[in-house]
Amino acid sequence: MAELLDDEEIQSRLPEGWERDGEEITRTFEFDDYLEGVDFAREVGELAEKEFHHPEMIVGYEEVEVRFTSHEEGGITDQDIEMAERVNDEG
Numbered sequence: 114m115a116e117l118l119d120d121e122e123i124q125s126r127l128p129e130g131w132e133r134d135g136e137e138i139t140r141t142f143e144f145d146d147y148l149e150g151v152d153f154a155r156e157v158g159e160l161a162e163k164e165f166h167h168p169e170m171i172v173g174y175e176e177v178e179v180r181f182t183s184h185e186e187g188g189i190t191d192q193d194i195e196m197a198e199r200v201n202d203e204g
C-alpha cells in the first residue's frame with residue numbers, strides 16, 4: 114500500500130496543469146475535436162490497466178477531465194502523482 118501524502122507534499126508535487134480537489138487530483142485536457150479526446154481517454158485507460166491504477170474520466174466535447182485518487186488508501190498517494198505525470202506525457 115502506498116503512503117498517503119500530506120497537504121504540503123501534494124501541493125509541491127502536483128504535475129503541470131493538475132490541481133487538488135479534496136482527496137483527488139484533477140486536470141482537464143482540451144482537444145481540437147471530440148474523437149481526439151476519446152482516443153486520449155483510451156490511451157489513458159491502457160496506461161491505467163498496465164499500472165493497475167485507474168482514474169475516473171469524463172469525456173466531454175473537445176475535452177477530457179481526468180481524476181486520480183488512491184481508493185484503497187482513501188486519499189492522494191505517490192501513485193496518483195506518478196500517474197498524473199505519465200498522463201501529461203500522453204496529453
Ligand SMILES: C[C@H](O)[C@H](O)[C@H]1CNC2=NC(N)=NC(=O)C2=N1
Nearest residue numbers: 165166167168182183184185186
Ligand atoms: C481492488 C482494487 O480496486 C485494485 O487493487 C486497484 C485497482 N485500481 C485502482 N485505482 C485507483 N485509483 N485506486 C485504487 O485503490 C485501485 N485499486
